[in-house]
Amino acid sequence: MKGWIIRSTLILAIIVLAVFLYIIGKEHVIFVENNTFTIDGKVYEPYDLVRVTLDSGEPVELKKPRGRSLGRAKVSTTGLNHKVLVEILDDDDNVIESKEAKFNVKNNVEELLLNIPALMHDAEGWVANNQKTIYVENKPFTADGKTYEPYEFVRVILDRSKSLEIRKPGDGHTGMDKGVVTDLRHTLYIEIMDNEEKVLESKEVSYTVGHAQEKLLINIPAVMNDVDGWLTEYEE
C-alpha cells in the first residue's frame, strides 16, 4: 500500500512538472506593429520612430510604415506574463515619451498582435490574438426581405491555403465549417460546384478583420450575391 502511494505521488509529480514545463516553455509569437489602429471610429496614427522592449529581450526599433514596409517586428517569447516598454524617439534617438504596460497571454494563443499607437492611447484591443477563426456557412441569408438560398456543394479556400468543403444543410450536413487564419488582411475564394464536383461559378473577395475581432462569420450565398453583411462577428 505504501509503495503504491509513493508511486502514485511520483507519477502525479511528474505530470505536474510536465504541465509546468509546457506552460513556461510554450512559445508565443508577438507581432509588434507601429501601424494605424482604428476602433469605434477613432483612428490612432503610427509614430515616426519607436523603440519597443519586450520583457528583458533585445529592443526593436520600428519606423512609420512607408511603401511596402509593414512597420512590424516579430518577437518570440515564452511564459504567460509579459512586460512591454515603448519609447517614442525623435530624429536624434532621444526619448520623447515612454510607457510601460503589462499583459497576459493565454496558453493556447500562438500569435499576438501588439499595436503601439493603441497601447500609447490605452485603446481597447491594443494586444489581441493574431489568429482569427473564420466560420463559413452555406445557409439561407435574408436581407431587405429577400432570402438567398444555400448551394448544393461549395468549396471555400481561405487565404489561398486552407480548403473547406461545405454541403447544403440537411442529410447529416451542418452547412458550416471553420478555419484559422492569421493576421488582418485576407482573401476568400469560393467555387460553387454540382454533385459531380464540376465548378459552376467562382468568386474571389478580399476582406479585413479588426484587431480585436477573433471569430468571424462569412455567409456564402450573401457573398455570391454581393449582399451587405456577408461578414459579421461570430456569436456562439
Add this chain to the structure above:
Amino acid sequence: MSILKSKDNKIARFFINNAVPILFILFAVFAIPMADLSIEYLVAEMITRLARYSFLVLALLIPVIAGMGMNFGIVLGAMAGQVGLIFVMDWGVMGVPAFFLAIIISMPLAVFLGWMAGIALNHAKGREMVTSYILGFFINGVYQLLVLYSMGSIIPINNSKIVLPRGYGIRNAIDLVNLRKSVDRLIPLEINGIEIPVMTFILVAILCVFIVWFRKTKLGQDMRAVGQNMEVARNAGIPVERTRILAIVISTVLACIGQIIFLQNIGTMNTYNSHEQIGMFSIAALLVGGASVAKASIKNAFVGIILFHIMFVVAPRAGKTLMGEAQIGEYFRVFVSYAIIAIALALHAWRKNKEAEFARRSLRVDTEEAAGTSE
C-alpha cells in the same frame, strides 16, 4: 627463464587487451599531421563530440555489467526520444523546458520498449547482441509506420512546419530551432574561442556518478553476479530474468535521454534516419576505447569517443592529402567503424580461447609439478 616468460606474457597480454585503442592511436599519430588541421580546431571538435555522444556511449555500460554484451537495442531508446521531440516541436515549446518535457514524454515509451526488448533477450540468452540488433530493425519498422502514417491522422499533430503537406506523416527533416544548443548554452563558457557545453558535461558527470553508485547497489551487484554466471546467480536467489530486463530498461531510458542531448546539439532531426546509426557508432566508440563485450568502463567510453571521433574528423582530410580525394577518407571512416566492431568481436573470441588454453596449460603444469613432488 620463467621470469622472462612471465614478462613476455604480461607485455603480450597488454597488447592483446589494448589492441584496438593501440591501432587507433597509431592511426591518429599517422593521420593528424596529414590532415593538417589546427590543434584548436581538433580540441573544439573533440569537446563538441564528447558532449554530443557521451550519454549515448555510457548508456551501453549497464547491459555489459549484466553480461548482455553491447546493447544494439539503444536505437529503441533513440526512437522514443525522437517521438518526444516531435511532440515538443508540435506544441511549440522552447528552450530548456522543451528538453526536459521531451524527456518526460518519451520516458514511458522508452521504459516500455526496454521492457519488451528485455523479455525478447531473455528468450535469446547467449545471442543478445544479434537479437538486439535485429530488434532495432523491427522497432524501426513500427516507428516508421507510427511517424509516417499515424502522426497527423490518428495522433493529432497540428504544426504545419513538421507535418507533410498531405496532412499526415512527419517531414523528413525537422529544424529543432527552438531547442538547438539550449542545454549546451545554459551555462555559457568560452575558453580561447572554444565554446564549452558546461551543462551537458554536468549531465554526463551526473550519469558517471550514477553508474559508479549503481555498481555498488544491491541491484548492481546482482547484475554483476548474473553477468559472471547466470546459474550460480539463480542458485544464490537472484531473479536473473528480472535483473536482465532491468539492465536493458535502464540502458534504453539512458539512450533516450542521450538521443535528445545529441539532437539538441545537432539542431536538426532527421526523422527517419537520425536513430539508425546511433547503436553502431556508440558501440564502435566504446570498443575503440578498449572495452570488450564482457568488460567496459567509464574510462573506455571517454577514450573511445575521443579516438573514434579523431578518426571521423581527420580521415576525410587525410584521405584528400593521401589520395587527392576527400571521398576516399569518407569511405575509409565508414569502413573502419564497421571493421572495428568486427575486429573487437573477433579479438574477444580469440582472447577467450587463449585464456581457456592458458588455464588448461597451467592446470597441466600444476598436475605435473604435483606428480614430480610425490615421486
